[in-house]
Amino acid sequence: MASYPPAPPTGRFEMYSWLFMRVSGIVLLVMAVFHLLLMHYGIGVEQLNYQVVATRWGSPWWRLYDFFLLLLALTHGMNGARILMDEYLRAGGWRLVLKIVLSLLYLLLLVMGAWVIVTF
Amino acid sequence: MLERTSFREGLRYRGGSSMWAWMLHRxxxxxxxxxxxxxxxxxxxxxxGPDFYNNTMELYNTIFFRVAEIGLLFAVLYHAINGIRITIQDFWPALWRYERALVWAGFVILIFVFIPLAVWGLLPVFRGEL
Structure with a gap:
């Protein structure tokens, strides 16, 4: 039976995962919400095009900002999906396969995102 | 150890506002x-290149994506507000006694932030510009 209030998980990896979700969550609360408000309400999605991105990424600070946002948001989201798989899927072959697919998807999207931020 | 549960068992549990807050978080x-x-x-x-990217971005300027954006806004705001509530309760365990009240407080904050931004975001749709 789970205790209430829920205790932080035991085990080294799950403990760091638990802490990471909270720390990255607080950072994302500021960084992701600011990014969303700026892009959707400040600039406006209908204004976004290649030239706007070129101007924005003319500053290395925006590239750095976007890289950290990518890293934190994708890691936070994919780790969340991993936790859902642990909780809703029976342990065994399929869960392992799906977790491997999830890991590969995480690496692929991270590399694609980082690549375009660095090389653009 | 994590305990395994199913979506149906989760619904059967009928945990009230705290359970819905948790489901909606996921x-x-x-x-x-x-x-x-x-x-x-x-x-x-x-x-x-510019042509390919600009064509891709045109997809967002449709009614479908403009409405989906409001869904995204709701999801991000809800997840952020509920997440900060969980974090605060985790670091100050005494607050778990007031969880139900804090869940409702979160909903109230969400509505006050979400509604104006949603209306603002949908203005082009209301004006028939899309």
Whole structure:
């Protein structure tokens, strides 16, 4: 039976995962919400095009900002999906396969995102 | 150890506002992750040059995406507000006694932030510009 209030998980990896979700969550609360408000309400999605991105990424600070946002948001989201798989899927072959697919998807999207931020 | 449960068992549990807050946290989390994946792929098309990227971005200027954006706004705001509530309760365990009140406080804050931004975001749709 789970205790209430829920205790932080035991085990080294799950403990760091638990802490990471909270720390990255607080950072994302500021960084992701600011990014969303700026892009959707400040600039406006209908204004976004290649030239706007070129101007924005003319500053290395925006590239750095976007890289950290990518890293934190994708890691936070994919780790969340991993936790859902642990909780809703029976342990065994399929869960392992799906977790491997999830890991590969995480690496692929991270590399694609980082690549375009660095090389653009 | 994590305990395994099923979606149906979760519904049968009938845990009230706290349970719905928790369910919605997972659903909005998955929704935001789905958008983030699409967003990374779309940003990657910058590598294919201005024409390709600008054509991709045109997809967002449709009624479908303008309404979906409001869903994204809701998911991000809900996930952020509920997440900060969980974090605060985790670091000050005494507050778990007031969980129900804090859940409702979160909903109230969400509504006050979400409604004006949603109306603002949908203005082009209301004006018939899309």
């Amino acid at each position: 659903i909005t989390g998955l929704g935001v992750l789905l958008f983030l994946s699409i967003h990374i792929l779309e940003t990657f098309t910058l590598s294919f």
